[in-house]
Amino acid sequence: MTRTTKVSLIVNGKGHSLEVDNRTTLLDLLREHLHLTGTKKGCDHGQCGACTVMVDGRRINSCLTLAVMHEHNEITTIEGLGEPGNLHPMQAAFVKHDGFQCGYCTPGQICSAVAVLEEIKSNIPSHVTGDLTAQAEATPGELRERMSGNICRCGAYSNIIDAVAEVSGRKA
């Protein structure tokens, strides 16, 4: 057996087939092989959330998964959400509410926030959900709890919550 493996995956709607060292994380595949450098490497240990992307619609830490484990998966990165002139509503809300300072954690924050609103719609509970049998709601407390896997060293948290709340249709 070899130390490289072929993997085919779809990134932002485009198919890619490549052979990579088995050690390549999904994050490194995105950045080093596909040159999609919007996804950031922060801690590289799943503690900061800067590398958050969506795989088949669910947010994950791309640093804690091997590229070769994503055969035929659909990956969405920040580049796939929107682009200058055609921003995703979450990107526009982060700009409007000044939801960042240095910007390094922002792609991860935005990918996470988009997925958080989907998780609430899908009625996935969180640590602060009061009634486990009721529909989850996008309250500020819920948004804060659900975004806790994304660290911002500049401390833009309150503006981030304002941005996410606006996209959810509620005021923070």
Added chain:
Amino acid sequence: MKAFTYERAASIEAATKAAEANPEAKFIAGGTNILDLMKLEIETPTHLIDVNGLGLDKIEPTPEGGVRIGALVRNTDLAADERIRRDYGLLSRALVAGASGQLRNKATTAGNLLQRTRCPYFYDTNQPCNKRQPGSGCSAIGGITRQHAVVGTSESCIATHPSDMAIAMRTLDAVIETVNADGVRRSIPIADFHRLPGDTPERDTVLEKGEFVTAAMLPPPIGGKHIYRKVRDRASYAFALVSVGAVIQSDGTGRVAVGGIAHKPWRMETADAELPKGARAASSVLLSDARPTDQNRFKVALVERTLSAVIAEAKG
């Protein structure tokens, strides 16, 4: 990270045979713990067996009236399952108290049970650790021990098991199903699944080499109020200093398991029997053999106070 070969297992049999054939092989499912450890070269498998393609991702009713949770059910899906929320609320609560949304989307039921300790000395490869390198010594003993175990410790190891989910499963008397390369199946009560460190802290569980977890079974629902209360250094995304998982019935009887204080989920049926008398009576049984350090003695009081809050919440 050390180089390794990789295969996508086509069947449980193929996975267990591959594990048996190479003593340095490891299974990988969610990968959120093992890849972290491989980057630090705490785990150095020469071969990874990817078991994600094996199905095992169903939550099904059992003929006895309980549920069978496939080993590969993701933590998010288990927490969100309608039956789990309704009948085993404690398990949902414990799951969402752990990790982050991103990690719960990847982490699996079996992987959660099998995650390694977060003892900082286990993580620091420059320091001796009997769990990481058997016989090298324990750096935690005499070191910084605020997070460490207060009961069931040994001269070799004072690490804790970090899982929230396992505390709920211990309270609910889950049974772990396994199979080995010869096709021999075992049903292991969760009370016996995780080990105390003794003089072999490198073994977290009773699993044998190549033995593969296929499911966790929950017995029929027992009713009662399901409460998971976790005390930690920040409000979210942190491991427990102390956590209490409890099912309390309207007459005050119930069950309780405690996390953050031992090498395994800590429950004593003799302590359950004291629950109607209150938190002090039950926690004094749970911690009767406690051997805290000066730095983690606070956990002894914290268990009683957390349990007291749980009992008060149950009375509503």
